[in-house]
Amino acid sequence: MQEPVWRDRRRGRKEDHRQRGQGADLIRSFRNDADPQIVVTVDLLTTGIDVPKITNLVFLRRVNSRILYEQMIGRATRQCPEIGKDVFCIFDAVDLYPHLQNLTDMKPVVVNPSISFEQLVREMTEATDNHHRDAIREQLAVKLRRRLKKLRDEVRQRFEAVAGETPEAMLRRLLAGDAPALAAWLKDRSAVGLILDWQDDGDNPRFVPISPHADEVVAVTRGYGDAEKPEDFLDGFSAFVRDNINAIAALKLVVTRPRDLTRADLKELRLALDRKGYSEANLRRAWSDARNEEIAASIIGFVRQAAIGDPLTPYGDRVRAAMRTIMMSRQWTEPQKLWLRRIGEQIEKEIVVDREALDRDPFVVNGGFNRLNKVFNGELESVLAGINEEMWKRTA
Numbered sequence: 001m002q003e004p005v006w007r008d009r010r011r012g013r014k015e016d017h018r019q020r021g022q023g024a025d026l027i028r029s030f031r032n033d034a035d036p037q038i039v040v041t042v043d044l045l046t047t048g049i050d051v052p053k054i055t056n057l058v059f060l061r062r063v064n065s066r067i068l069y070e071q072m073i074g075r076a077t078r079q080c081p082e083i084g085k086d087v088f089c090i091f092d093a094v095d096l097y098p099h100l101q102n103l104t105d106m107k108p109v110v111v112n113p114s115i116s117f118e119q120l121v122r123e124m125t126e127a128t129d130n131h132h133r134d135a136i137r138e139q140l141a142v143k144l145r146r147r148l149k150k151l152r153d154e155v156r157q158r159f160e161a162v163a164g165e166t167p168e169a170m171l172r173r174l175l176a177g178d179a180p181a182l183a184a185w186l187k188d189r190s191a192v193g194l195i196l197d198w199q200d201d202g203d204n205p206r207f208v209p210i211s212p213h214a215d216e217v218v219a220v221t222r223g224y225g226d227a228e229k230p231e232d233f234l235d236g237f238s239a240f241v242r243d244n245i246n247a248i249a250a251l252k253l254v255v256t257r258p259r260d261l262t263r264a265d266l267k268e269l270r271l272a273l274d275r276k277g278y279s280e281a282n283l284r285r286a287w288s289d290a291r292n293e294e295i296a297a298s299i300i301g302f303v304r305q306a307a308i309g310d311p312l313t314p315y316g317d318r319v320r321a322a323m324r325t326i327m328m329s330r331q332w333t334e335p336q337k338l339w340l341r342r343i344g345e346q347i348e349k350e351i352v353v354d355r356e357a358l359d360r361d362p363f364v365v366n367g368g369f370n371r372l373n374k375v376f377n378g379e380l381e382s383v384l385a386g387i388n389e390e391m392w393k394r395t396a
Contacts, residue, residue: 046072052080058091062099069096084149087142117143121193124183133179141174147196157267159195161274167196230290237278237286238306245307248272254300255307258392259385261300262354270299287312298351304392319348322390326383335375340383347387354384 039045042061046068054076063069076088090097120143124136148167151159159167170192173182186192245252250269253261273279280299287302288294296314297305304310323344332340346362347353358369358380366372373380 045075049075050078051075052078053083053085054078055083055085055088056091057088058093059096060093062094062096064099087146115139115143116193117147117196118193121186121190124179125187125190127183130179133183134177137174137177137179137182141171144171144174144196155195155198157270157274159192160271162191162195163189164275230286233282233286234290234306237283237302240276240278241303241306244272251303254303258300258304259389261352261388263350263352263356266300266352269303273299300351300392310392315351316348318391319344322387323347325390326387329386333375339372339375343384343387347391352388355381 057072057076059072063072073090076090079085117140120136120140124133124140127133127136144167148171151167156167163170173185176182241251241255245255248269250261250265250272253265254269270279280302283299283302284295284297287297295312296316297312298315298318301310301312301315301318305312323340327337327340342362343353346357350357355369357363358372360368363369363372369380376383
């Protein structure tokens, strides 16, 4: 009579092991495969499982343990750069949070995606209650952390020109927790909200309107900062350049060694000049008004003209003349000629094409710097420096 019982128990053990193996397989599948994407469990996956791609939690059963509550939330707090995860959502169908909010330090930050940076910045500067300010500060931090991953170069440059620091530095201010100091800092930099709201959808850029009313021309004036006349503006620019050649590294480089100029140097130069109101557009307009001469010179051309009296010539003409000289300087192969023409076209668009630029569009699809360097027999950096030198050499 014992034999059938023993067999039943053995079969039960095997069935139990088989079920456990199937459960492990399902967990591995949930962690590694595209499907399944939804798992429903009771006291099984609340702790001890690490699936970084989890982005949604649904609470369907009440628990009274703070530790268990925080452990369950912890299933979704894992970072996952693979999917660009920066937030996760909790669907609380049984009101867990209201019952445990006084027992846990884990607080939700809810940010309405329709609320703009401009509105949050305005509310921050207008708020008088520090509790209100702190709530806005947390929302700004969450929203800015998401936005940082998608900021284009031109948005960064405009932001830094207005704020005097990088968007990452502003995020550190937000996370520091000093809401009153943040409100005071933003009061003189309210334009950063509109800058952060700006988006570019390819050929259809979207701008955040400043006001909904119809546009109306009320006056046409020309401003030159603190100067009353364009001549005064240009004189002020020349004085600034001469006085700061040794104080601003990028400025000294443009004047003394333009062949070594990089994209980073050009960015530093533009930011330093923009803070003083000496943007390329302002300089062109002032030159036109003062000299009655339209000239599409680059910011480098204006700096060198102010510092050492270099002739101010249209930037496109300068690039094409330099490229003609480079093309005639030696016997290039046909592939080399092709790439020299493309590099010249890009220099006309960007002013500086260096090693970093060649590892970005439109060159990266063809192998970037390393591939093109082979085409030029390992001399590409020397060729780029030669183009810069030819463009900015002193002329009578």
